[in-house]
Amino acid sequence: MQTAERLGKIPPYLFMTLRNKINEARAQGVDVISLAIGDPVEATPDAVIEALSSAAQDKANHRYPTDEEWGMAAFREAVARWYERRYHVQLDPANEVLALIGSKEGCHHFALGMINPGDLVLVTDPGYPGYKPSIWFVGAEPHPIAMKGENNFLPDLTAIPSETAKRATAFYLNYPNNPTGAVATPEFLADLVAFARDYDIAVCYDNPYSEVVFGVDRLSFLNAPGAKEVGVELNSLSKPYNMTGWRIGMACGNPDIIRAMATSKANTDSGVFNAIQYAGIEALDKCDAFIEEMLQLYAARRNKVLATLRELGWSYEPPPGTFYLWTPVPDGFTSSEFCDFVFEKTAVVLAPGAAYGTHGEGYVRFSLTVEDARLDEALCRLRDNLGKVSFSTDNNTK
Numbered sequence: 001m002q003t004a005e006r007l008g009k010i011p012p013y014l015f016m017t018l019r020n021k022i023n024e025a026r027a028q029g030v031d032v033i034s035l036a037i038g039d040p041v042e043a044t045p046d047a048v049i050e051a052l053s054s055a056a057q058d059k060a061n062h063r064y065p066t067d068e069e070w071g072m073a074a075f076r077e078a079v080a081r082w083y084e085r086r087y088h089v090q091l092d093p094a095n096e097v098l099a100l101i102g103s104k105e106g107c108h109h110f111a112l113g114m115i116n117p118g119d120l121v122l123v124t125d126p127g128y129p130g131y132k133p134s135i136w137f138v139g140a141e142p143h144p145i146a147m148k149g150e151n152n153f154l155p156d157l158t159a160i161p162s163e164t165a166k167r168a169t170a171f172y173l174n175y176p177n178n179p180t181g182a183v184a185t186p187e188f189l190a191d192l193v194a195f196a197r198d199y200d201i202a203v204c205y206d207n208p209y210s211e212v213v214f215g216v217d218r219l220s221f222l223n224a225p226g227a228k229e230v231g232v233e234l235n236s237l238s239k240p241y242n243m244t245g246w247r248i249g250m251a252c253g254n255p256d257i258i259r260a261m262a263t264s265k266a267n268t269d270s271g272v273f274n275a276i277q278y279a280g281i282e283a284l285d286k287c288d289a290f291i292e293e294m295l296q297l298y299a300a301r302r303n304k305v306l307a308t309l310r311e312l313g314w315s316y317e318p319p320p321g322t323f324y325l326w327t328p329v330p331d332g333f334t335s336s337e338f339c340d341f342v343f344e345k346t347a348v349v350l351a352p353g354a355a356y357g358t359h360g361e362g363y364v365r366f367s368l369t370v371e372d373a374r375l376d377e378a379l380c381r382l383r384d385n386l387g388k389v390s391f392s393t394d395n396n397t398k
Ligand SMILES: Cc1ncc(COP(=O)(O)O)c(C=O)c1O
Pocket: 038, 101, 102, 103, 104, 105, 128, 130, 174, 178, 206, 208, 235, 236, 237, 238, 244, 248, 249
């Protein structure tokens, strides 16, 4: 049976590979603890579940959700209220907001709506593994832009050769950043808008961790003056409201990009189940306090992991974003070797940095989305079985 040649470019999806490894070990009776994937384990807020339940009782919601192709007006209005309340950003719900089946889906429709075969597309390296496949699917070429610890894991836009910038037609990036935890600054966002404007580059600012910051202000790409002229921000209810399985998010910003994405989307799926959109409205309008509760939980877990890492020899000061810790690998290991070593000694699974790109080598990612008791058990195993680790380079600038 012929399959499409384009699939040949797509590497195995990191978390599928890890899931297989975990399942195999569990089948052999190993008590595996995964700190690899970022998928909140606590429940969605009760009020959101109740909103879904009552909307699901209404037969009007059992039909195709296509009456309003860009998502229900009520959902898009709730998104606009949320951006106004949390970011002081004004959005026109009729032209600047599109409902998505998660921000991952948005990354794909951005590619289908905005990128031509043969285009060069900038992506941060390390970066979210979902970007490159979408770029390859449309016949374009991803071009890695290094993010380094010495530059707080922000891309140095001035180091991008002008020939590369002139050829590029789009740029995918996200801050608070998966995998590094880095956050953007208003200055960086202003430079990004200027760069995109100078070189006519469409920005896909994927921001599903916008709410997950510790001790610093939240920042949207749309806070940067002129952002709407050059790009869109994708956001999601997955991470702030523990709704990864519900599949709901939004694209906001430049009306031309929104329209292009909506055209691609309307010809691919039939939108988000209305009952889920009603539940999403409840989350966006009424669950700010829930986000704060989750942040406290993650902050406590973050401190616990850091305390254990310090005991073992790390001197790492993490950046203030996301529920991930992106830590340097001790001397003598590649990132994969270190993950294998940790797994053999403790049955704890970490995500190897190299899976996020060439510049991810030398790091591993810990996710804090695991129950407290399991995290405690994982940390206990690390303390008891790893031994002291050593580093020849500074943990914070390598
Ligand atoms: C950077 C980034 N973008 C998008 C996604 C997918 O989010 P969603 O559940 O909204 O599709 C993730 C999930 O881990 C992510 O880390």
